[in-house]
Amino acid sequence: MAAAPGRVCAAMFGVALAAWAGPAAARTAFESRCMDAAHEAVTTFATRSSGWRVDNTLSYRDLTRMKRPAVAGGFVLGLTRTESRVAIQADGTLLQSPDGTMECVLPRIAVTLYYQPIVVYVSREFKPGSCAYDAILAHEMRHLKSYLDYLPKVEERVQARLGRRFAGRPLYARAGASRLLLQRDIDRNWMPYIRGEMGRVEQMQAAIDSPREYARLSKVCQGEVQSLIGSTRRSRS
Template identity: 45%
Template sequence: MRVLAFFLLVAVAEAGADECAALPPPSVTVKQISAPVTVNPDHDYRAISLLSTQEHRTNQRVLGLTRGTARVVFEIRAPAIVDRTRQWECVSPQITMSYGFSPMTVYVAREFPPEGCAYREILQHEQRHVKTYLDHLAALAPELTEALQRRFATGTPARAPVGQTRALLERELQERWMPFVQREMERVRSSQALIDTPEEYRRVSESCGGEILRVVR
């Protein structure tokens, strides 16, 4: 999911060669979106298996599934000064990027009531996936902050012909930085795959005195 908000505040400079010095330095702030995790017990294991097949291309019987939607939001405040000839402008982008997996939903097959052993085993397994999502987001924060600051927190405002700054900034964020951030977020899939090993599938399936195997057979 991509969201872009842009605010441009413009003043007109009356004179002098130091108009841009009146602007604050460009800045970048990176925030992690905090989203509650919802547990959905309304689907049977066949429906959950179909959801998993669409996402992970697995033929396993799936008893639980964790899904997170990558969300990236850029908010830009861009105080600007236009010189008195109205031929050029200097702009100081103040960029805030928020990112996270929202919504995040844990599915547990409805064949297993919440008070039962099987439900607890499946939920505990899915909580490992939730933790992996959250750990991945936390690990990305320094990398994303460094990359965006290197590009935008240059120490001095940018200069461009009047009317071009907004379009250039929007285009770069949409075409370069949103895909970059989303790609970095999607790298979590390799870590998630390490949890869903054949051994772990077998352990969960055979837990609770065979309760799960009796259902899926």
């Protein structure tokens, strides 16, 4: 896409929206005007806490059905659930070339990363304060900590990448096209990228639920977990 008449810039991410980075002596008056206002192009980030709570109202059978992917050959005694969210707001100052054929946008992009309220479930078969309850809750607290610790890390990675693309850089396009192309770039490229980064936390959650950890929990408190689940199953059979 042309950054100015007679100049062609490669579009990033396949979007015809380019940042002119040529030497000052080669710039047109319009490009110099855009570069002088480049400080208005900013990218800001925020993480938001929606809180968490413990829920003891569901049975281990309910939790087993809730688990995704389904657990084969076992029961879920505790579960930590949430959903990640990404919100991106894009705005910016628009400048037009004297002949009206080109424009530059100085994007102001605000990204917010957060989770839906996190719910930590411990099945109702275990009495709060009991040895087994405390062991299951401690395991679920590892999941909770993993979620909470991950947000600042993904924020740092995404902020660095978006900053290289947008911060302090006017973006050029044909007249009337820059805002549409900026939004398209965000929707088609940046939103999927950020969602993918947020989703990587689930790999960490899966590592916490290792077969070794499940085996350990089944034997804690002198077999209290196995005994209680076994008696519950017999009473319903």
